[in-house]
Amino acid sequence: MCICEGSNVYKMAHYQKFFEDADADGSGFLSESELIEALRKNGYSGDDDKIKVRTGELSLVYRVHRMLILWV
Numbered sequence: 001m002c003i004c005e006g007s008n009v010y011k012m013a014h015y016q017k018f019f020e021d022a023d024a025d026g027s028g029f030l031s032e033s034e035l036i037e038a039l040r041k042n043g044y045s046g047d048d049d050k051i052k053v054r055t056g057e058l059s060l061v062y063r064v065h066r067m068l069i070l071w072v
Helices: 008-022 032-041 048-071
Strands: none
Touching: 008 032
């Protein structure tokens, strides 16, 4: 199994680390403030309102992602 940058395993590990680091309160989903802070730390300079529009969708994706990790 390749864990090279660009592989699916690498991308999933990077994605998981981003959300674990961003989930400051350990709740299993990201609040708007947690997401905005994490994106800012990673260089995002866009408008906060654009982030807020997607917050609910990303929280759902993260919860499903965590559920799949625990299931495997």
